[in-house]
Structures are given as structure tokens and as C-alpha cells.
Amino acid sequence: MLTLKYIRDHISEAKNGLRIRNYNDDGLQIIDEIVVLDDKRKANQTELDASLAEMKILSKEIGNYYKSGNKEKADNIKEKVALLKEGSKSLEQDRHMIEQELEDKLLSVPNIPHALVPSGNSDEDNEEVQAWPKPLEVIKDGLPHWELAKKYNLIDFDAGVKIAGSGFPLFRGKGARLERALINFFLDEAFNAGYEEIIPPLLVNSDTAKATGQLPDKEGQMYHCERDDLYLIPTAEVPVTNIYRNVIISESDFPIKLTGYTPCFRREAGSYGSDVKGLNRVHQFDKVEIVQIAHPDRSYQVLKEMVNYVESILIKLELPYRILRLCGGDLGFTSALTYDFEVYSAAQDKWLEVSSVSNFETFQTNRLKLRYKDTSGKNQLAHTLNGSALALARIVAAILENNQGPNGINIPEVLVPYTKFELIN
RNA sequence: GGAGGAGUGGCAGAGCGGUUGAAUGCACCGGUCUUGAAAACCGGCAUACCGAGAGGUAUCGGGGGUUCGAAUCCCUCCUCCUCCGCCA
Numbered sequence: 001m002l003t004l005k006y007i008r009d010h011i012s013e014a015k016n017g018l019r020i021r022n023y024n025d026d027g028l029q030i031i032d033e034i035v036v037l038d039d040k041r042k043a044n045q046t047e048l049d050a051s052l053a054e055m056k057i058l059s060k061e062i063g064n065y066y067k068s069g070n071k072e073k074a075d076n077i078k079e080k081v082a083l084l085k086e087g088s089k090s091l092e093q094d095r096h097m098i099e100q101e102l103e104d105k106l107l108s109v110p111n112i113p114h115a116l117v118p119s120g121n122s123d124e125d126n127e128e129v130q131a132w133p134k135p136l137e138v139i140k141d142g143l144p145h146w147e148l149a150k151k152y153n154l155i156d157f158d159a160g161v162k163i164a165g166s167g168f169p170l171f172r173g174k175g176a177r178l179e180r181a182l183i184n185f186f187l188d189e190a191f192n193a194g195y196e197e198i199i200p201p202l203l204v205n206s207d208t209a210k211a212t213g214q215l216p217d218k219e220g221q222m223y224h225c226e227r228d229d230l231y232l233i234p235t236a237e238v239p240v241t242n243i244y245r246n247v248i249i250s251e252s253d254f255p256i257k258l259t260g261y262t263p264c265f266r267r268e269a270g271s272y273g274s275d276v277k278g279l280n281r282v283h284q285f286d287k288v289e290i291v292q293i294a295h296p297d298r299s300y301q302v303l304k305e306m307v308n309y310v311e312s313i314l315i316k317l318e319l320p321y322r323i324l325r326l327c328g329g330d331l332g333f334t335s336a337l338t339y340d341f342e343v344y345s346a347a348q349d350k351w352l353e354v355s356s357v358s359n360f361e362t363f364q365t366n367r368l369k370l371r372y373k374d375t376s377g378k379n380q381l382a383h384t385l386n387g388s389a390l391a392l393a394r395i396v397a398a399i400l401e402n403n404q405g406p407n408g409i410n411i412p413e414v415l416v417p418y419t420k421f422e423l424i425n
Numbered sequence: 426g427g428a429g430g431a432g433u434g435g436c437a438g439a440g441c442g443g444u445u446g447a448a449u450g451c452a453c454c455g456g457u458c459u460u461g462a463a464a465a466c467c468g469g470c471a472u473a474c475c476g477a478g479a480g481g482u483a484u485c486g487g488g489g490g491u492u493c494g495a496a497u498c499c500c501u502c503c504u505c506c507u508c509c510g511c512c513a
Contacts, residue, residue, distance in 0.1 A: 041474095041475095042474090042475065042476095045474065045475050045482075045483095046475060046476080046481095046482095048475095048482075049474090049475065049476095049481055049482040049483090050481080050482090052481090052482060052483085053481060053482070055493085055494085056482090056494085058493075058494095059443080059493050059494040060443070060444065060493095060494080061493090062443085062493045062494070063443040063444095063493080063494065064443085066443085066493090067443085074493075075493090077493070078493045079493095080493090081493050081494085082493075085493085248471095248472090369472095377454090377470095379472085
């Protein structure tokens with residue numbers, strides 16, 4: 001959620017930002033509507049405050065008159081207060097309504113894109129900021145990962161369907177061990193890069209989901225346990241970032257670097273076709289997430305650092321990758337700037353998104369109320385960033401496809417200490 | 426799931442219907458003193474909103490109510506603690 005102050009002080013920047021996100025003139029009106037509502041809110045508060053202040057003073061007088069035994073005078077004032085009270089009540093009702101409306105509108109405004117974000121409508125307009133320098137090797141007669149998984153009995157999609165439904169893969173044997181090896185490898189890498197490991201709850205309450213922006217924007221994407229009003233997390237970002245909800249940290253606490261492995265649950269309604277085959281798009285997948293809470297002056301440097309970090313992992317895994325800067329049409333609701341990593345899947349001849357690294361600036365911290373005391377003692381909103389490092393399922397798909405050969409599938413060297421085997425055959 | 430107790434500032438802990446946004450202690454920050462430090466003393470020290478400012482309003486777990494007036498009384502929800510039951 002953008003801050004009111006930002007919107008009021010940067011009306012034209014806000015509108016330009018929304019244009020990058022392909023808002024038309026009608027859509028842009030939301031900004032003006034917010035300003036008008038806020039004016040209403042201010043006027044209301046001024047009036048209400050004055051009325052309450054008067055009531056307070058009169059109430060004190062009543063107290064004093066009672067003490068001195070002057071009942072008549074006290075009762076006189078009581079009538080006055082009763083009148084004031086009626087007025088305050090209706091003002092208060094107005095305030096509730098105005099605030100609710102304002103909040104709804106604010107929640108519907110996405111983050112303002114960073115100046116680097118190119119305009120564009122879809123993922124086809126994303127800007128390639130780093131291409132794979134070598135020619136891509138297409139494996140002739142290569143099998144897609146779902147067939148490899150079947151051939152080597154790594155993933156039993158049918159069993160997953162029976163147990164839960166489509167989109168819930170069941171890993172077994174070397175497939176399960178490869179999955180676990182990757183999780184441990186990623187966590188060790190993050191540890192070495194200075195991230196503190198977190199094992200968070202996998203179910204979160206609605207306050208938590210709201211604070212990181214999943215509610216109300218992505219309500220339909222999350223599994224919801226209605227009976228207890230809890231949501232299954234779509235990413236570790238949600239519980240991990242919420243550790244710092246309603247927290248004021250000191251400037252010396254920066255940088256806060258957290259990592260966590262969790263399964264991620266996504267309903268992903270509405271997708272179809274070959275994109276959803278195998279591990280490309282599933283309801284449950286494993287992911288190691290990295291989260292940083294950064295000083296606003298340093299957050300873009302931190303973003304770079306996180307991009308470099310993700311890149312270093314892909315290099316170690318020896319997978320061909322490219323880095324994209326998301327365009328306005330593809331940029332997530334809460335993000336100001338996002339870099340996507342895609343890995344080339346040789347058998348599908350397709351780039352698969354395996355990581356997304358974003359700076360949310362104050363968009364999340366405003367709702368989180370995550371602040372730090374600056375040198376002058378004032379509270380300021382911190383910046384949050386996160387990235388997948390990495391999303392497991394698609395990495396597995398890429399490893400299987402890219403490393404297949406006549407003798408089986410070769411495990412990247414860096415993983416062998418974790419898998420304890422070098423070849424799947 | 427059943428019975429009881431409790432939720433107050435960074436922490437500890439008063440207040441239980443009337444200048445109480447909240448005593449006191451600790452912690453923290455600034456100053457005096459000191460060669461320096463400690464001690465002692467003086468001052469500061471919650472958050473949000475409105476206001477150019479003076480200042481005002483709200484907040485004592487959340488929400489609602491009683492009252493001229495609520496941290497204090499009532500209702501409800503949440504959380505924590507103790508005991509019992511169940512259980513990995």
C-alpha cells in the first residue's frame with residue numbers, strides 16, 4: 001500500500017507510474033479520488049477533534065461542580081454535552097465510512113514502478129538485461145522432465161493426483177533425494193551469504209496475509225482453511241517478512257537478511273495448456289526464499305546484491321540462464337522493480353522462470369508498519385526485498401532435462417555431496 | 426475440549442470512575458562533575474492523525490457498550506499462564 005503522503009506529494013509521478021502499468025485515463029482517476037477522500041477525512045477529523053475537546057473540558061467542569069456540590073450547574077452542562085455527543089457520534093460514523101473507503105481505494109493502487117521499469121503489456125515486453133552468452137544446446141531426442149521423471153521413477157504424478165489432485169507431485173527415490181539435496185544446498189548457500197535461517201508457520205492469519213499484500217489482491221490464489229480462517233502460504237515471504245510487522249528497529253539493525261525453506265501452495269486458477277505440464281506449474285512446490293529489510297538509501301544496492309547472489313547459484317548449478325527486467329504490464333502488484341531469472345529447459349526448448357527478485361520499497365512496510373529510527377530519532381518506513389533462491393520444482397525440471405544423456409541424468413557436481421549419487425539411471 | 430487466572434510504555438510494575446498518556450524503578454539518550462570512567466545530580470525518552478505554529482484528538486490486547494466523564498464497570502473476541510482431559 002502506498003502512503004497517503006506519497007500520493008499527495010507526488011500526484012503526477014503516481015499517475016505516470018500507473019501509466020507504465022497500462023492504466024488508462026479512467027483508471028488514473030483513483031489518485032484524484034484518494035486525494036478528495038483524504039481532504040474529506042481531514043475536514044472530518046478537525047471537526048470531530050474540536051467537538052471532542054469541548055466535551056472533555058465540559059466533563060471536567062461537571063466533575064468539579066459535583067465535587068463542590070453544585071448539582072444544578074452540573075446538570076445544566078450535562079445537557080450541553082449530550083447535544084455535543086450526538087454530533088460527535090455522527091461525525092464518528094462518517095469517519096469510519098470515509099476511512100474504510102479510503103483504505104479500500106489505497107489497497108487497490110499498485111506500487112509505483114521504478115524509473116528503470118520499461119513499459120509493456122506482457123511478459124513478451126520484458127527487457128533482457130543479461131542474455132546467456134553461449135549458444136543454447138538443444139538436446140536432440142531429449143525427453144521433457146515429466147517423461148524423464150517417469151522413466152527413472154523420480155516423480156509419481158499419478159500418485160499425487162490420487163492422493164490430492166493434479167498439481168501435487170509426489171517425489172520418490174532419487175527424485176525425492178534430489179529435491180532435498182537442492183533445499184539443503186540452497187540453504188547452505190544462503191547461510192554462507194549471511195542470511196539467518198527461518199522455519200516459519202505454513203499457515204498464516206489474515207492480518208499477516210494482508211500485510212505483505214496477498215490480501216485482498218491475491219485472495220483467490222491462496223488456499224484458505226475457512227474453519228480457522230487461516231491461509232496456506234503461497235511463499236515463505238509472507239510469514240518471514242511478517243516477523244517484523246509492527247516493529248520499530250534501530251538503524252544499526254540493518255541489514256536484516258533472512259532465508260527460509262517452505263513448501264508453497266498456490267491455487268493458480270485459470271492456467272491451462274502445455275505450460276501446466278509436469279512441474280511447470282503446480283499447486284505445491286518447494287522454495288527457498290531470501291528476504292532483506294534494508295535502509296531506503298541502500299535498497300537498490302541490496303537488490304543488485306540479491307540478483308548477483310541468485311546468479312551465483314545458477315552458475316554453480318551449471319544451468320543456462322537469462323535475467324529479465326519485468327515490464328510494467330508484468331510487474332507484480334507490490335513490486336517497484338523486479339528481475340526474473342529464467343533457466344533454459346533444453347528438452348522443452350523453453351525458458352522457465354525460477355526466480356523473481358524484487359524491491360518493494362515501502363509498499364509492504366507501510367502495511368507492515370515496519371519502521372526504523374533514523375539518526376534524528378524520527379520513525380521512517382524501511383524497504384523490503386525478496387527473491388526466490390530458488391524455486392525447486394522448475395530447477396529440478398531443468399536439471400533433469402539439461403543433464404540427460406545416453407547413460408542417464410548427470411547430477412551437477414556441486415550437488416553430489418548432498419545427493420550422494422552422481423547419476424540417475 | 427473443560428476449570429481458573431492474567432493482559433498497562435523497551436522491560437519490570439503502580440493505578441481499579443474525575444487535570445492519568447499514565448506514578449515508580451530499570452534500560453536508553455543528552456548534560457554537569459571527573460584526567461577518563463563509574464557514582465551522584467539535572468534534563469529527555471510511546472505511536473498515529475489534524476494543525477504553519479501554539480496546540481488538539483485517539484490509543485492502557487482487539488471490538489462494542491454503560492456514564493457528563495473509563496486504563497478503571499459491563500459484553501464479546503483474541504492472546505498468555507496454571508490445572509484437568511486428549512495427543513505427535
